[in-house]
Amino acid sequence: MTSLALFCDAGTSLDRRAVADAFEGRSITGSSLESVLETATDTASGEPCDRVAIVSTAARNPTHERDRFEADLRAAGVEYVAWIDPRLGRGRSDDERGRIVAAATDAALTLAPESSTERPDPDEDRVVVVGDPALASDLATALPVALVTPEPLGRRLPDVSPVRGRALDLLEGDGGEITVLVDRDGATDRLAADQIVWPGYDGPLADRFDVHAEARGAVSAVARVARERARAPVAVDASRCTVGRRGTAGCRACEVVCPHDAVAISSDGDGSVTIDADACTDCGVCLGACPTEAITSPRAPSLGRLGKATRSALETVSSGGSRLPFVGSDPEPVVIAFTARSVLPAVVEAAVDGPPTVPIPVPNAGRVPAAQLLGTVAAGAGGVAVVADPDEAAAAVDEPTEAARATLEDLAGDAPVERVASADPATVAATLEAVARDEPLVDDPDPILAHGTTASALSAGAVDALTDGPQTGVSVPALGSISVDADACTLCGACDNLCPTGAIVQHGADALSVDPAACTGCGICVVCPEDAIEVDETVDVPLGDRHRAVEPDGIVCERCGDRFASAAGVEHVRDALDGTSASSLELECCPACRRSSILG
Structure with missing residues (x-):
């Protein structure tokens, strides 16, 4: 992704040169928003640029004019536009204020969504505008639009489908779909929509992300929702997730904090986290x-x-x-x-x-x-x-x-x-x-x-x-501490197989090591069949580097001489046999030699 910052607006006492000097990326400065945007549009058309931040007093007032500027930039290939209020740091020296505004600009550009080749499907995102022909006309350049109006338009609006009638209310279906209730000459009709633009609407659905009750900034808001709909939903990477497995307890942080009950966790099998797409609002x-x-x-x-x-x-x-x-x-x-x-x-x-x-x-x-x-x-x-x-x-x-x-x-x-x-x-x-x-x-x-x-x-x-200096028993977010009973550990490998962060690593038959900085305190390793592991929610700091927590005596194969298991592990197998003669099992031989003996 490439970025461009635009520093403009006379009348705010902002030293645009000080801002541009503190900003390390590409930038354009000018006295008026129109002149700077004209230069930026030409720049974006000639040199690929998908992120633009604009320092302008227009940041305080979303307007149709601002929508038009954004539309011009997007036509030139820009995917993300951020507006920065130049009043930040007012009253400080020019240099200090310039750096504060530059920092806000840099942060806004860094937070831009990743570039996506996905685009809204016109057949999948229909906008219904209530009573505002100008807005409907602006929106129709990008998405299919229906305009609900009680009076004849008097002229044709390109790409706008007029619906004669008076909007009464918005209705939400069981699946979250939304419709406009329209009075059409005494007959009530329902008009389905993916997004609603109804300036002045203050009903119970006004807080929905796809209902726009303000005329100012509506074009940008609708375009943003349409782009977001085209992207993939919230997902979970199972390889990094510390959810419980095979019936053991594990991390449940996402399920606990979700304010919409959209997350469900199962520890059966390899464990899973399911996100209900209908309930999820993508609040983050x-x-x-x-x-x-x-x-x-x-x-x-x-x-x-x-x-x-x-x-x-x-x-x-x-x-x-x-x-x-x-x-x-x-x-x-x-x-x-x-x-x-x-x-x-x-x-x-x-x-x-x-x-x-x-x-x-x-x-x-x-x-x-x-x-x-x-x-x-x-x-x-x-x-x-x-x-x-x-x-x-x-x-x-x-x-x-x-x-x-x-x-x-x-x-x-x-x-x-x-x-x-x-x-x-x-x-x-x-x-x-x-x-x-x-x-x-x-x-x-x-x-x-x-x-x-x-x-x-x-x-x-x-x-x-x-x-x-050293401190003990400190509760640190997203960290935990692992204690391993070296005498009880048999190096069975269960904790190594389950730990998703690499906090516990078994080094063959030689040792088990622990990295304090990699432990998230999820507790999944307490599945240990020997009850040799404990996890605490507090840590000792400084954390230190990975260290070997278990270095047991080893068993060397009687035939090939390779070390293949811990002495404690072999003794555990003997105990598990409960007195049965183990001589025929050749426990002192490595698995490879044992297989060779069986196969002749």
Whole structure:
């Protein structure tokens, strides 16, 4: 994927050159949105570019004009367009403000969905517009549109199918399908649709993602939903999942946190996680809870991409590759605000005159796991705020925040992490002030900046960066500790076969090793038939490297001389035979020699 940033808008006192200087990627600057977009459209047409971020006051007001600009960019091949409010950092020096805006721009581009060759099928996504011919005409350039209007149009609208009548209500079917109830000259009719655009609608279905009650920004919103429908659903990678197997207990994090009861877990056989496509809203909460990044969604950013956006933003603020140093002092640590997109305007408003803040937009604030909050503090943030939509499931936001705070209190004695569920700028501003610190909790954030692909990797890097001396019994999100009774272990291989993260590895007949940083605490290894393994939810830090937990005495084959089993394992087999003569079984021979003896 290739990116392009557009820095424009006179009248906001933003030094566009300072922003462009702090931004390391390709950028275009100009005094007006129209001129910059014209240059960008030509650039995108000549040089492939699928992600564009626009710094403009238009970010505050979705309008038909903004929709038109986005349509022009998409016609030039651009798949993703993000708008950045230039008021971020207002009141600070030009260089510092430039870096804050550049950091927000860089984060928005990093969080862009992966490029997809899939496109909406016109036969699969029909839009019904109620009472707005101009909107219907704009939408009809991309998707099939029906316009419900009580009055004759008076002129033909290309690619728009008029439906004479008065829209009465929206109805939801048992399978989630949606229809418009239309009064057609006294006769009631139902009009099926995949998306509804009804400016002013305030009925019970107004919160659905495919119902658009605002005229402003409707074209972009409809196009976004259509693109998202064309992508694959939420899926689970069984090879990375730590769900229970063969009837044993295992990780159930996704099932526990799902606010819509869309996740079902079975530990039968090889174990499975099933996601009900009808019940799933793709809120992303399960992605944040999964310790191994086994759940993927085409709409929600992966943990790796979320971590990369955060680290990139912090690096841009602190240095950004800029040739313009801060004047007089080192840069003030910034607050990273993981923000539900629906309340992003409130965060920007709160940050205008508040502490330096870089918002990281996410579909749902519950998407951000505790490990990401830890990792962000360890990466040098002056504070972390989680800003949720008041309508989001509170537990999905509260639990990760509390887990991160508890760990930070144990490790560093301070927890600059708070959550708030509000669209009120004053309330959000109070939270930003509460988490802002004059100094980050770590002196050298470089070690943690290299982490970020899984929750366990983020937590492992964070605790090592935040720890000042050995500490025991610390509860760390997405990590656990494994204890192995070396005397009871027979090296049967059950734990190695079941562990999905590589935290437990058996080295043939020689040893069993444990990697503390790879353990997610799922507990699946307690299936051990000798009851030799225990898993605790707390860890000792620093975590240390992989170490050998079991190095038993070995048995050497009487015939070929190769070591093939542990002495404890052979004795276990003898005991299991319960007094039966074992001499004919040649237990002191390796399996290969035993087979050779049997076959003559």
